Amino acid sequence: MQYAPVTTRLAGLGSDKWVLSAAATARRRAGQEVINLTIGEPDVPTPDSLIHSAISAMKAGRTGYSNGRGEDSLLQALSARYSAKLGRSIGTDRFMCLPGTQTSLYLVFMALCEPGSEVILGDPMYATYEGLIRASGATPVPVTLRPEHNFRLQATDIAEKITNDTRAIFLNTPHNPTGAVLTPSDLDAIGALAEKHDLWLISDEVYGDLTHGEARFTSALANPTHENRVITTASISKSHAAPGFRSGWLCGPAEFCTRALPLSETMLFGSQPFIADMTADAVASPPTLARAMATRMANRAALIHAALDGVAGLHVHRPEAGMFALIDIRALTTDSQRFALDLLAATGVAVMPGISFGAALEGWLRVALNASDSDTVEACQRIARFVQALTPEQLATTI
CATH class of the missing domain: 3.90.1150.10 (Aspartate Aminotransferase, domain 1)
Incomplete structure (x- = not known):
């Protein structure tokens, strides 16, 4: 066969x-x-408040079809959250809601890459990343993350791997499995490299609320200079102890979201509205x-x-x-x-x-x-x- x-x-x-x-x-x-x-x-288990939110939404009839971009209540909550964190307006047209970070990243790579493309990322990497990239036909190009740099991805190491086939640089900050957090200067240097070579910058930021001690998380979206080529992903799986609900999102340029929407609709045609309502309550609350x-x-x-x-x-x-x-x-x-x-x-x-x-x-x-x-x-x-x-x-x- x-x-x-x-x-x-x-x-x-x-x-x-x-x-x-x-x-x-x-x-x-x-x-x-x-x-x-x-x-x-x-x-810890998923908080009772979120479970009750989902139950209330189901009882209110929020069990019908949704759409490929996301429920309005969740899009509004994400817009408010990101605008507050980044200190500038991030519109609802820059978000897409999907079942978890994994699905969001799958959509991103399928929308951006093709056979022959190359994606640069740190090694070590989360166990599913190679599969996400290869599913699109692209080839993962690993860059060694060195203990002497506290496992933070270095722009100079990325530069050595860039070819005419490079389509994107894939970040994970905070990083799984090393727990490394990219600094603002790290991100600025990597963003400048992406600008120089006209590359996409993809960042999995699902651990952004789980920094230890004095460590501080900075999103790849922090510098507005690069935001036209940055796509970030996150979810409530880790931050809100809700991995089984499979509720995540991506934030990228509005044009990307428009171009990727038919692909999202082909894959899923929307997530569950009652989970979207629960997620809106989650992201609107302090972490x-x-x-x-x-x-x-x-x-x-x-x-x-x-x-x-x-x-x-x-x-x-x-x-x-x-x-x-x-x-x-x-x-x-x-x-x-x-x-x-x-x-x-x-x-x-x-x-x-x-x-x-x-x-x-x-x-x-x-x-x-x-x-x-x-x-x-x-x-x-x-x-x-x-x-x-x-x-x-x-x-x-x-x-």
């Missing part, structure tokens, strides 16, 4: 990236104990839940650092934002997936291998910060015992 080339382009880029998460789930279903630190879900969550996650990153940094050669990288810490295991092994599988089998602690996020993170682990403090401490104790008990023979053969 014949299949479309997209199925070949995406082979191995879906659930194959999440082997450890699937193994942890299978272990739990088998009745075995597991501390699952693989998935970046919020550490109180996100700030509290970020504080807890920063504290857990500190717990992990205190417990594991320096143990048996481990090094813990503390994030500036987001839901993850990184553990450098290169002193022990460069096979992060084998290490993570062995760790799960021996201790019941599930973490993500760095290789799931790109070649640059091989020899690292990504650890979610959404478990309770007590589970986080217990997981660290198990990891410490595991690495301290490893023999040279085990390092050579098992890991």
